[in-house]
Amino acid sequence: MEMQIAFKINSPKVVQETIDGEVVIVHLEKGDYYSLMNSGADIWNGIETGMSQTEIVAKMEAIYEGDSAEIASSVNNLIEELKAEEIIIPVEKNGHQITEITPVETKLKFEPATLGKYTDMEELLALDPIHEVDEMGWPNAKTQETF
Amino acid sequence: MNSEQKPLAFFNEIYDCYQEAALAKVRDYDYNIAGFPIRLSFAGDALVNRLIPALAHLKTAHICEPLLTICIWDSTSTNTKIPPPSWEGQHLQKRGEIWGLNNDRIHTSFMWGANTLSMLDYERNLGIYWLNNYELLPYWETSSPLRTILQLWLNKKGVQMVHAGAVGIAEGGVLLVGKGGSGKSTTALSCLNSELFYASDDYTLITPNPVPFAYSIYSTGKKKPDDIDRLPFLKPIISNREKLGQEKAVYFLHDHFPEKIINSFPLKAVFIPRVTGKLETNLEKTNFTTGLSALVPSTIKQLPNTGKTACQIMMQIAQKLPCYYLNLGTNIEQIPEVIYQFLKG
Known part of the structure; x- marks a missing residue:
């Protein structure tokens, strides 16, 4: 039987927590902060639970409506990025255990996963552009406390 | 002007606006924050009562030479204006930094929602905190004001602001870590x-x-409105009762429990509160990585410019201290008792 590759989080160099739907990953040695949302968070969940790449793609196809090739490509790209950033390490999948994938009733539209990376001096992925400004030209968005 | 000069030029432009606003009236308030003398200089009165109550326990007599001065004002009450940066598309970043206006000397960030501008000139030890209309300052800014400026400046002094609570006695205390909703506030407030x-x-x-140490910065507490009944002794002192539909309950604790506020203590452990639904509260030993996972991501996510130095400080703290889950029981009175017995044991 062909060996299945799964991934493990590069602990203790990397710590992570899901906060308000955002997977917040910190590489402690570099001090960099990474963010995954939506499909990225779901792929991360697959990684975290020890799924192989094939299983993660199957999981994503079960919960998202989208082109299979696009989903597979997005999973592959994110995994490659996470490996390059030394956030995850490939490992042999534990035994021959096959992870159960539960289909959902309503599939969400698939959007490719993006890995946000924020360093201490610059933020490499911006949030929204400034849409609303007040009479002086400063943003005046109203948001709720998120922490 | 080249891109390296822009942050300082913008800082000076905004500082000139402060000086114009301050022509009519300046009110200075001095504080000892983590051992550092820090001055808040308000142009006008409007923001004074909104920002100083959270720091009341750290107020000191007049300081001759503060190490950091923060200039504070709003445009509405001082009838002054400040120019915006030249926004060009996505210039405001996730944690508030304004693209192009940050370098080794100058920090510039704008907080979404609170709509406050925070700037810091590390060379002159000079901070700027501005918003358009003092009446629109949200409750989370009044309960933990000037976070960005203070955490950036203190970070350079080897002191890290973290998203954590802390309780204890003079001989030692514990750091309460975890994301929002994990039980930090219930645990900390129950200790009153x-x-x-x-x-x-x-x-x-x-x-x-030389040893892990915690310093209090804000003598406030917050609870979600649907959770205030768990701490009935605090219900009479909710400061924003009329707004509980939209805001968390905010308590200004120094006004009501001045004798229960402690400014600093050595840290003895990291506790990760977690709600169990069981009656009893107990401690369960866990490892250093679990403690860091509960502390670092939620801190890094919300404080601008936190990175390598912040991680190093948090790692050093976690390496030196034992880490425990604090399994929270429904008997609230037992929570402080378990912490007290740990500290005395």
């Missing part, structure tokens, strides 16, 4: 009704050397 002292429920200053 016990032999323990309160340093904070949400933000704490920590330093690892």
Whole structure:
């Protein structure tokens, strides 16, 4: 039987927590902060639970409506990025255990996963552009406390 | 002007606006924050009562030479204006930094929602805090004001602001870590009704050397409105009762429990509160990585410019301290008792 590759989080160099739907990953040695949302968070969940790449793609196809090739490509790209950033390490999948994938009733539209990376001096992925400004030209968005 | 000169030029432009606003009236308030003399200089009165109550326990007599001065004003009450940066598309970043206006000397960030501008000139030890209309300052800014400027400046002094609560006694205390909703506030606030002292429920200053130490910064507490019944002794002192539909309950604790606020103590452990639904509260030993996972991501996510130095300080603290889950029971009175017995044991 062909060996299945799964991934493990590069602990203790990397710590992570899901906060308000955002997977917040910190590489402690570099001090960099990474963010995954939506499909990225779901792929991360697959990684975290020890799924192989094939299983993660199957999981994503079960919960998202989208082109299979696009989903597979997005999973592959994110995994490659996470490996390059030394956030995850490939490992042999534990035994021959096959992870159960539960289909959902309503599939969400698939959007490719993006890995946000924020360093201490610059933020490499911006949030929204400034849409609303007040009479002086400063943003005046109203948001709720998120922490 | 080249891109390296822009941050300082913009800082000076905004500082000139402060000086114009300050022509009519300046009110200075001095504080001892983590051992550092810091001055808040308000142009006008409007923001004074909105920002100083959270720091009341750290107020000191007049300081001759503050190490950091923060200039504070709003445009509405001082009838002054400030120019915006030249926004060009996505210039405002996730944690508030304004693209192009940050370098090794100058920090510039704008907080979404609170709509406050925070700037810091590390060379002159000069901070700027501005918003358009003082009446629109949200409750989370009044309960933990000037976070960005203070955490950036203190970070350079080896003191890290973290998203954590802290309670204890003079001989030692514990750091309460975890994301929002994990039980930090319930744990910290429950200690007001016990032999323990309160340093904070949400933000704490920590330093690892020579021994791990915690400093209180805000003597406030917050609870979600649907959770205030768990701490009935605090219900009479909710400061924003009429707004509980939209805001968390905010308590200004120094006004009501001045004798229960503690400004600093050595840290003895990291506790990760977690709600169990069971009656009893107990401690369960866990490892250093679990403690860091509960502390670092939620801190890094919300404080601008936190990175390598912040991680190093948090790692040093976690390496030096034992880490425990604090399994929270439904009998609230037992929570401080378990912490107290740990500290006395």
